[in-house]
Amino acid sequence: MATYLHKNRNGNYYSRIPFPACLKAVGFPSEVRFSLRTKDRNEAMVSNLEVALKAKLWIEEIKVAEMSEGLKNKVIQKRAEIRLQERMQVEIDKKNKQYIEQLKASIQLKNQLQASEDRNQELVNQNQEIKVIARKIHSAAKVKVESNELAHQKITDFISENIGINNVRSSKIIRTLEELQTEFLADKVRDQIVNKSLNQLKLRTSALVHFAGGSTRITDLTYGDARNFQEHITEGRSGKTVSEYLSACSQMFKYACKLEYVEKNHFSGLKVPNSASDKRPRWTSEQLLNLFSCEIFTEHKFRNIDDYWLPLVMLHTGARPSEICQLETADYKVIFDTPSLSITDDSVYEDSEKRVKNKNAKRIVPIHHKLIELGFLKFIETKVKAGDRQLFSSTPIGADKDWSKGFTQRFSRTLTKLGLEAGKRPTAYGFRHTVRDEFKLSESPKDIVTELIGHEKETFGEIHYTHSEFDIVRKLEVLHQGLNFDKELIKVASDPLFR
Structure with missing residues (x-):
């Protein structure tokens, strides 16, 4: 043993x-x-x-x-009960974690409200002092009868000398750019976005803070200031990069609008015309046929079986490369008799380093019938029987814990061998853009597509649908109707493990 x-x-x-x-x-x-x-x-x-x-x-x-047959059945039944308890415990731990995060956010909000109340009380006290001074001014004006012009001048001088015009503030606290950025990034931390995305938001919004000045009041920023910032960052940057900077600033001011710090988001209307080289290309039908006609897929000539399955799974789910590479065998689920993949950062392992981009990225995606036809369920079954923890051989690499780095490097070498020029070819992430475009062309329901590919949900219908993740049948229908790559996969040989 x-x-x-x-x-x-x-x-x-x-x-x-x-x-x-x-x-x-x-x-x-x-x-x-x-x-x-x-x-x-x-x-x-x-x-x-x-x-x-x-x-x-x-x-x-x-x-x-x-063992008697009865005893064997009892053992099997007991094991099933234990597994059910384990799954229930995972759900309980997940809910406890969510409750703790909500409690932390509630405490932080309470502290912010208390600070706001203290500041408001301070302003009330200042207003009382101003009223006292005003009464003194009024009394002084009555004592000495002078012309209206002279009296007005004396009152103005008295106010300037005693309290100063700049000390009179409105009762509403105005945020500076630096304060807004700090609050905005803290909110993103609460949303549990990945460090890479958080650092990108910080870098791009910091460009605005440095340009306009961290002490600038956000209510003083105008549409003209936003345009000037756009012109400032355009120099030396591609259209795609400029769009990403403006998008980050727009997110920050969308947050400010939501909290009623400002009335309008001046960055939401700014558009940058992207050149063809700026756009992330999707895979064309010809490119897909070229890729899936190579020996990896037709003759199963690969050093790592991941190189066979990962492109196929990405093409039939629209998931981000890292989301698929980090899958554990426990993420395979059967819901309403439908084989599915659970994309989540939850794990039964304490040392798990799984992560998702944000809370909207957590989702259930049915397994496309084309993947089943090619033997994907047999592949999963083999991994489960072997007691493997991970579905694929990927490991997190670097400070950002990038699960897809090893695969994408191998994939890039494959594309180069196929004659696809670096910088002009679609990438592994391009499968996601391809899936999104195919859903759009097939006029698939937006709320279900949003749930399938893990985009941010904005409308009430989309938000409501996320609580109905067990409506797996409807998701499967949309997946099959929107994604059909039979023509491009005509040469792909199935069952690489069992040929």
Whole structure:
């Protein structure tokens, strides 16, 4: 019986012992883990031997062949109950996490409101002081009878000397650009967007803060200022990059409008004409046929089977490359008898590094019948039976924990071999643009498309639909009606694992 010594992310050692196939067949789990309660490797090695011996004796006592049919059924039923409890616990943990985040946001909002009330009280006190001074002025004006012009001049001088015109403020607190940016980015953190997107928003909105000045009041910014900023960032940047900067600023002022800090978002109307080279190209029918006619797909000549499945899955889901590369075997679900993939950052593993772009990216996507026809379910079944944690071999790389980097590098080399010139060819992300365009051409329902590809939901209908993720049948209909690449995949050979 094999045994494995492992160390978790906290430095504690644990022993992982797999169950034999005969026990797994009647419902036992793939493996059992025992914490060795130590961070010392030598001590852990000794404890591992003791645990392995006891576990081996215990497992060998279970004689599956001698089990009665009734006992086997009880074992299978008990295992099913345990799995159900595990899934329920995951849901409970997920809800607890959401509750904690909501509680944190509520506390932060309460603190902000308290600070606002304190500031308002300070302004009320200032107004009281102004009224007292005004009464003194009025009394002084009565004592000395002078011409109206002279009296007016004295009152003006008195106000300037005692309180100053600049000290009189409105009761409404005005945010500066720097304050707005801080609040906006904090809100994005609460939305749990990935670090890469957060850093991009910070970089692009900081360009506006530096251009206009961090102490500039946001109510003082005009449409002309927004146009001037656009002209400022245009120099030395592509149209696509300028659009991304303006989009980030528009998001920030959309947030300000929502909180009634300003009445209008001057950045929402700014448009930048993109050149053909700026646009992210989708895959044409000819390019897809060229790709899926190469030996990876027709003869299964690959070093990594991921290179066969990942492009096919992306083309039939519209998912982001990293969303597919990070899938775990547990993300395979069968909902209403429909095989599906759960795109989420939730995991049964504590050390999981899965992530999604934002809260809208969490979704259920049915598996397209073309993928099933090519043997994708058999591929998943093989991974599950092997006890694999990840569906694909990808690992997170770099500071941004990019799950797709390894695949996209290999994919780029494949495209170069096919004669597609770098910089002018579609990329792995282009499958997503292709799917979106196909849905648009087929006039698929926008709310369901939004749910399938994980875009931001704005209308009431879209928001309501996200709470009906189990309406899987309708999603499957839209997926099949909108995506048909049979002509482009005519040369693809199925079942690379079972040929």
